[in-house]
Amino acid sequence: MNKYEARIILLAGSTLCIFLFALLYNAFSRKIDVPSCVPFNKSFEHPSLKQVDDKTYELYMVAQMWSFTPDEIKVPAGSTVDLYLSSKDVVHGFNIVDKAVNLMAVPGAINKTTLHFDKPGVYRIVCHEYCGVGHQNMLGKILVQ
């Protein structure tokens, strides 16, 4: 292995370390992280939106062929929503367009994340995992007022 070879390995390795540092910084300091684990419980499979206090909500979202329930949610701007996502039948996807919220709804498991809505507007939820012939019709919305 000559010196150029060694240098390129070092350079590539350092670049990857910088990327890794960026990920860790975001995860620990800015709290931008992947979804967390919740043990499965049947009670998560009842769709509802609960208000905890004036700006905090708990959303129990159930995906099924080929809709989200509830499929339209209204929350005020500035609210924080704890989302618990489950699926009644097959695997579905849950992507809020133009917002980095991207989850899978897997039967037999509960996906959990926290959403923040600062700007008012209509946020579309697209199912992005193939779930049968009606997959392209599966859309929900969040209205932030």
Next chain:
Amino acid sequence: MNITKPFKRVILTEFFLPLTLLTIGIYHGLMQVIYRAGIIHQNSFAGLNYYQGLTLHGVINALVLTTFFAVAFGHVTISHYLKKEPPRLAYSSSLWLMLLGTVMDAYAMLTGKAQALYTFYAPLKDSPVFYIGTALLIIGSWVAFFGWIKTYIKWKKENPDTKMPLAILGTFVNFTIWVVCTVPAAYSTLILLTPWAAGWVERVNVPLTRMLFWMFGHALVYFWLLPAYIMYYTILPKLAGGKLYSENAGRLAFLLFLILSVPVGVHHQFSEPVFTPGTKLFMAILTFGVALPSFMTAFTIAASLEHAGRKKGARGWLGWMLHLPYFRSDNFLFGYLICGMILFIFGGLSGIVNASYSLNAMVHNTAWIPGHFHMTVAGPVFLSIIGMSLLLYGKLSGKPIQFKLLATIVPYMWLLGMVFFSHGLMAGGLMGEPRRTNLGMTYTNPDSPLFNQHWVPTTTSTLIGGIIMSVAALLYFISFFATAFGKKTQPAVLELPESEPLHPEKPVAILTNLKPWLAVMGVLILFAYIPALNSVFKYSVPVKGQYQIDSPVPENPKPAQKAKQTKSDQHTNAKDHAKAERSLSRVTNLVVLRAGSPTSLDEPLLSARLQDTF
């Protein structure tokens, strides 16, 4: 070297058959860009629906073609470098198993019994024929590998002081990864899914099948890629007119792939429940690790090409790029390999984005992902497969290559098409365009309440790219089939271009012994997957219900009730009722889908509500 007739016939079949099936795969690739761009607002076209076509496209292009080629190219590499043929029993039975598996898969897909795409995520159900067929295809490729091991042991006894040639190391690393990673896939298809699909077992743990699939699914991409890497190290420098810059770098790259290819599968599952953030982060770090051998390869190959360019009188820093044998019909394979490499630069960099843990939320399951992997699997992998198949088919059959000019321009056209194609997908993906979706029915249909105008320009760019790529593929098929059906005019030979190393290098002990690397591979897999498996059982439960793609009502065969059925009228009635409900819902859905309006049995008001909200 000269080879025996049966061996030659086996290799030629392994090139010819998947390339024939590829015509179906390419056709469905073209159909998808047409649907997605909103040219067709239909559920199906010419008897096959969008998702059936997508299943065929994925299984033929990514499983059948790649597996057959890896085996055929392995046969050629082994016999070229070791000057021996593998045992006949191994290569013949390998071909028969793979053929049987492919026929079963093709039957299941074409008759609509397998429409759950090539990832076959439960609880969408495929026919057991599909699961068993896929397993047979994989097992057939194992048998070929076992034959090569026997050949190698014999060769090593005769040549105890010669080190393993680089191409053989690459082949062995590749098939070791393959055997290890296909064990979870075989377990998932044969032990978990087949009894479930046959109705013997009622429940299936969905997160477990997904974890096992991706344990296989990511190593699978290296199984596709390593034959191309073998060509980059051992053939491309020769084609460019130069020498391989460093052979030891090549050995290190292959061995790094060996240890890091399998324990990274959870990076496909960052958005899923069940796995802890710790498991996800660990696999993200290992995935960064597996990027390292690709960076090294980029450097080593670029250095080899620079050497070739300078030998031909290139000057300056980048002048060598202009002094390479582009567009030369007597050296057409060079174009296939270099265009693949150019695409892989972008495919690899976008892959690092996908691997980046929380950043993955921007792109997961959006059109960005096919935009990325078409620059890997439909870049270096596909181009090296079709280029090498054409070259070797000509040599092994003794038939001169027909329409060489067409074959020469194919990779450059493909590269051009891919620029439009992948740009469209990736740009759309960043705006939320989902992958694996018949967009033409709703999102890119101006008459639908779900219409999204942002995805029209991106899907149009994808359409333009897809058309250029399909024309390139058509030109390739003309050349390949004209060659295959041509007349034999030369003696058949088995030979590969062979690059020499630029400098004599001292053999490094750690790079010639596979055993410590295999041990590290095992340890890393355990470290990565024991916590993952633990989480699966801690955070998830098996679920009931099997789903056909066209109905939200589960089919749930209950073995216990089936037995009672004759005794109890009530049960019969209940079963009949369920059956009637199922078929009714299916009919309703199909009618509704044909009419192009979004609804389902469970949500009869959805359509009205959507009209209301938009």
